[in-house]
Each structure stands twice: as C-alpha cells, then as structure tokens.
Amino acid sequence: MPVFTPSLSKLIESLRHLPGIGPKSAERIAFFLLKGNPTEAEALATAILEARMNVKACSRCFYLSDTDPCPLCRDSRRDPSLLCVVEDSRDVIAMERSGSFRGFYHVLDGSLSPIQNINEENLHVEELIGRVKEGQIQEVIVATNPTMNGDITCTLIAKRLKPLGIKVTRIAHGLPVGSDLELADEVTLGLALQGRREV
Numbered sequence: 001m002p003v004f005t006p007s008l009s010k011l012i013e014s015l016r017h018l019p020g021i022g023p024k025s026a027e028r029i030a031f032f033l034l035k036g037n038p039t040e041a042e043a044l045a046t047a048i049l050e051a052r053m054n055v056k057a058c059s060r061c062f063y064l065s066d067t068d069p070c071p072l073c074r075d076s077r078r079d080p081s082l083l084c085v086v087e088d089s090r091d092v093i094a095m096e097r098s099g100s101f102r103g104f105y106h107v108l109d110g111s112l113s114p115i116q117n118i119n120e121e122n123l124h125v126e127e128l129i130g131r132v133k134e135g136q137i138q139e140v141i142v143a144t145n146p147t148m149n150g151d152i153t154c155t156l157i158a159k160r161l162k163p164l165g166i167k168v169t170r171i172a173h174g175l176p177v178g179s180d181l182e183l184a185d186e187v188t189l190g191l192a193l194q195g196r197r198e199v
Helices: 006-016 023-035 039-056 090-100 125-133 146-165 184-194
Strands: 082-086 102-107 140-144 168-171
Touching: 006 023, 006 168, 023 039, 082 090, 082 125, 090 102, 090 184, 102 125, 102 168, 140 146
Parallel strands: 082 102, 082 140, 140 168
Antiparallel strands: none
C-alpha cells in the first residue's frame, strides 16, 4: 500500500474526482505536476481559479461564457428563426465545429433521468418555452444525445412546444446510439443535422 504525504494524498484525491481519471492516472498527474516546472503548475491553478470566477451561464441560452449575453447570443449574423436545443455547453462547441448550424442555441443543462431524480424542473425547459413564445423562432431542433434519457427529453420538449405551433425536429441518428455529441466528428454531426426529422 503506497504511503503518500497528506498534501500529496489530497492532490491525488482531488484529481480522482475529475471525469475519466482513475487512481493510477491521478497519481501520474500528481507526480507530473510536482516534478514539472513550478510555473506551469501555478499557471494551471490560476487558470482553474479564474475560470471558476469568470465563466458563468449566459442568462439567455445558458451556454458557459465570460460575458452575458454570450458571444453566440450577440451574433447578429445568426438565423433567429432556428433554435438548437442541447444538453450541455460542450454540445454547443461540437455543433459549432461542424459548421452546419447558423441559428441560436439553448442549453438544457442535462437531460431527464428518472434514476438520478432529474426532472423537468431541473432543466431550462421553462426558459426554452419563454424564448419560443417571444415569436421569432420557427423551428426548434432537438439535439439531445441519442440515449434513452435524450429521447425522453426530446419527447418532453416536443410535447411542450407543439401546442405553440412550432416545428420541432430531432437530429438524425447518424450518431451512434449511446454516444455523446461532444465525441462526434464534424462530418457525422453535419450529416445528422441535415437528416433531422420532425418529432
């Protein structure tokens, strides 16, 4: 059983809380940070603290940004009739990389999950309804992940928006079922957008 000093144990334990980092990876990263250039470790710590202080959810679309409204919401070249609904800010980045979408976004901040007790009130659904009621949006593209939770969330959004006379479409399942948007390549994501269907 390895014996670590209290400071090193605390660092390793903190790193283990990061997604995709197991015990061995946490140890490797901790030793890398300690053996490396001290200014690089300080720069990393500063960057984390500054991001935590400065990055907030946009009050309009809930995309993480340093400004409010975010640069995407302020972009006058975007099509105000199209709104793409995604689960997470990382999904916005994936969509932007595809270069296939020129409308606006709405980040739900998750998906419905009965197992995890995430329901409609935990997501930005009411804010979505409010944006649609403003009257400019003609089509809502639901780009939730192609998972059971993503499909349940899509059904909820369609059910809430259909009575408002809005066209609701779902991106095509050109993406592997069970995967996340952020992991998709640009071509696959672009094709999925082009092959969307009405819900």
